[in-house]
Amino acid sequence: MRVASLLPSATDMAVDLGLAGQLVAVSHSCDHPAAAGLPVMTRSSIGAHLPPADIDAAVSAAVREGRPLYQVLAEVLDAVRPDLLLTQGVCEVCAVTPGTIQDALRALPDSLPTDARTLSLDGKTLSGILGDVQRVADAAGVPERGEALTRAARDRWAAITPAAHAPRVLTLEWTDPPFYGGHWVPEQVERAGGVNVLGRAGQDSGRATWADISALNPDVIVVMCCGYGLADNVRFAQDLRAHAPARTLRAVQAGQLWATDANALYSRPSLGVVRGAEVLAALLRGEPTHGASVRLS
Structure with a gap:
C-alpha cells in the first residue's frame, strides 16, 4: 500500500504502525526522520519565521477572507498516486483539510487510483487520538498493530504519577x-x-x-x-x-x-x-x- 501523509501527526502514526516503508509523500511540516527525502505534497501560504503577532494577523486575515492556509501540490499527488491519503479535520490552521484536497483533485481528477481512500483524522481527545491510530491501522491492513499500540498507550497513561499539590x-x-x-x-x-x-x-x-x-x-x-x-x-x-x-x-x-x-x-x-x-x-x-x-x- 502506498501511503501519503498530509500532516506530521499522521506521519508519526504511520511510522509507529511500522508503515515507514510504505510512505510515498509527506507534508512540508513533517519532520519525522522517516520523512526525509520523500516528495513534499503541501506548502503553507504563511511565512513560518514571522513574529507570533504577525503570524496571528496573517492567519486571521486568511480565515476572514476565506483563503486556504495550505495548498496541496496537485502535480506531486499525480506523480505519487497513493492508495491511502491521510489528512485531518481537527484544525484548519494546523494542516491541510479534506476541502483543500478536493480542490487539488478537481485540478487533476485522475491523480488517485480509483480505489484510493482519503482518511481524515479528527481526534480531539486522548480517546479520539487512539481511535485514529486504530483507523489508520485498519485502513493499512495492520489492525493488530493498532490494537497493540493503543493498549500500550492506555497502560502508559494510567501509569503516570500526578503531582500531589494540584497547582x-x-x-x-x-x-x-x-x-x-x-x-x-x-x-x-x-x-x-x-x-x-x-x-x-x-x-x-x-x-x-x-x-x-x-x-x-x-x-x-x-x-x-x-x-x-x-x-x-x-x-x-x-x-x-x-x-x-x-x-x-x-x-x-x-x-x-x-x-x-x-x-x-x-x-x-x-x-x-x-x-x-x-x-x-x-x-x-x-x-x-x-x-x-x-x-x-
Whole structure:
C-alpha cells in the first residue's frame, strides 16, 4: 500500500504502525526522520519565521477572507498516486483539510487510483487520538498493530504519577496574542495532577486577554506554542516574561514559567500526547525533562 501523509501527526502514526516503508509523500511540516527525502505534497501560504503577532494577523486575515492556509501540490499527488491519503479535520490552521484536497483533485481528477481512500483524522481527545491510530491501522491492513499500540498507550497513561499539590495551570499554545490550550491539552494537565484554568477537553483552543489571565493568576504557566519545538518555545517564553502584563503574574514571579517541545508533546494528535502528560507531571513536580521542558528562572 502506498501511503501519503498530509500532516506530521499522521506521519508519526504511520511510522509507529511500522508503515515507514510504505510512505510515498509527506507534508512540508513533517519532520519525522522517516520523512526525509520523500516528495513534499503541501506548502503553507504563511511565512513560518514571522513574529507570533504577525503570524496571528496573517492567519486571521486568511480565515476572514476565506483563503486556504495550505495548498496541496496537485502535480506531486499525480506523480505519487497513493492508495491511502491521510489528512485531518481537527484544525484548519494546523494542516491541510479534506476541502483543500478536493480542490487539488478537481485540478487533476485522475491523480488517485480509483480505489484510493482519503482518511481524515479528527481526534480531539486522548480517546479520539487512539481511535485514529486504530483507523489508520485498519485502513493499512495492520489492525493488530493498532490494537497493540493503543493498549500500550492506555497502560502508559494510567501509569503516570500526578503531582500531589494540584497547582493551577495555564497552558499557552500561542503567546502574542495569548491563546490557551484546547483539545487534548486539558486532559494532559489533569492527568499530570494540575488544575487546568482555561480550556476544556475536546474543545477548541481560544484567545484570552491579559485581563483574563491576570484575574486567574495561575500557579504555573506552560508555553507550548503550536508548531514549534523546545528552542523556539524557550524564546517565546523569554519574550513573554519581559511583557509587562505577564511580569506581575504569580507563576512568573515564582519562577514557574516553563517552555516545552510543543511539536513532540502537545501540538499533534499522536501518541506523543502520552509522553506530553508525563513531561507535564514532571514539571509540576519541579523537574525539567532534558530536551522536552525548560524552567525559566
